[in-house]
Amino acid sequence: MGEREILLATPRSFCAGVERAIEIVERALDRFGPPVYVRRQIVHNRHVVAGLERRGAVFVEEADEVPEGSVLVLAAHGVAPVVRQQAADRGLRVVDATCPLVAKVHQEVRRFAAGDRAVLLIGHHDHEEVVGTHGEAPENVIVVADPDEAERVEVPDPTRVSYVMQTTLAVDEAAETAAVLRRRFPLLSAPHRDDICYATTNRQRAVRDIARDSDLVLVLGSQNSSNSQRLAEVAEAAGATAHLVDDATAVELSWLAGSRRVGITAGASAPPALVDELVQSLAGLGPVSVHERGDLVEDVEFTLPKEVSR
Numbered sequence: 001m002g003e004r005e006i007l008l009a010t011p012r013s014f015c016a017g018v019e020r021a022i023e024i025v026e027r028a029l030d031r032f033g034p035p036v037y038v039r040r041q042i043v044h045n046r047h048v049v050a051g052l053e054r055r056g057a058v059f060v061e062e063a064d065e066v067p068e069g070s071v072l073v074l075a076a077h078g079v080a081p082v083v084r085q086q087a088a089d090r091g092l093r094v095v096d097a098t099c100p101l102v103a104k105v106h107q108e109v110r111r112f113a114a115g116d117r118a119v120l121l122i123g124h125h126d127h128e129e130v131v132g133t134h135g136e137a138p139e140n141v142i143v144v145a146d147p148d149e150a151e152r153v154e155v156p157d158p159t160r161v162s163y164v165m166q167t168t169l170a171v172d173e174a175a176e177t178a179a180v181l182r183r184r185f186p187l188l189s190a191p192h193r194d195d196i197c198y199a200t201t202n203r204q205r206a207v208r209d210i211a212r213d214s215d216l217v218l219v220l221g222s223q224n225s226s227n228s229q230r231l232a233e234v235a236e237a238a239g240a241t242a243h244l245v246d247d248a249t250a251v252e253l254s255w256l257a258g259s260r261r262v263g264i265t266a267g268a269s270a271p272p273a274l275v276d277e278l279v280q281s282l283a284g285l286g287p288v289s290v291h292e293r294g295d296l297v298e299d300v301e302f303t304l305p306k307e308v309s310r
């Protein structure tokens with residue numbers, strides 16, 4: 001086989017919410033000194049977590065594992081109010097790294113629930129973001145995972161029903177689920193703007209574009225990263241074989257056999273350096289030509305919480 005072509009999807013890798021969350025932990029370590037406790041993975045990527053652990057971050061499952069009076073960072077996926085209460089009860093100094101776009105969905109849930117409406121949350125049962133959003137109004141929120149569940153879901157009053165979405169869903173499938181809900185509940189009210197975030201939407205569009213021209217698509221990201229999993233699914237749906245891998249070492253040589261055009265992307269929680277390493281590792285197997293696809297520049301920036309901003 002001659003030269004192998006590598007197609008790099010643009011945009012890929014870190015989004016503004018992930019960059020902000022990592023910076024919050026780094027600044028908290030600088031300001032307060034280690035250990036800084038972090039509830040759950042700050043973002044769903046094991047390389048990011050390992051890097052912060054090396055600097056003195058300690059990852060815990062729940063606030064009650066954190067010594068009283070310590071600093072606790074809440075992860076980017078957001079938490080239910082009950083978690084904030086637990087942290088306050090222990091006298092923890094909380095720094096909130098919830099992505100502002102997730103916080104916006106929490107706000108919508110509170111607004112709809114205050115109007116005594118049922119809130120259908122389109123998302124994956126048990127995903128951390130969904131658990132947190134559900135916790136804003138557990139009496140009102142019902143999680144709807146897919147079009148099938150949308151066909152079956154029942155609400156107390158079909159004239160008082162709204163929907164919101166997890167931020168990292170597959171755009172097409174979520175639209176299908178919302179369409180079923182709209183058909184079943186004609187008075188359904190929607191958020192002001194779609195909840196699937198810009199980073200999810202842009203990365204799915206970009207991977208679809210390279211997948212059409214690739215034999216194989218490699219998606220860098222951890223298995224528990226929802227947006228990374230969706231990228232692999234979108235690539236498969238566009239006709240390529242796709243694998244989600246944590247880094248270059250997880251790529252199996254048998255996948256590359258006969259793959260002349262290899263597409264590469266990375267989930268919003270996967271560090272850009274992993275892409276460079278993967279390209280280098282493919283170049284080590286034989287001649288490659290590398291092509292950037294797409295020119296969309298993301299300029300979203302979020303401010304930092306006051307505890308670490310000055």
Ligand code: SF4
Pocket residue numbers: 015016017018076099100101102167168197198199200227268
């Ligand atoms: S993927 Fe979207 S919602 Fe999640 S952290 Fe990034 S910008 Fe925020």
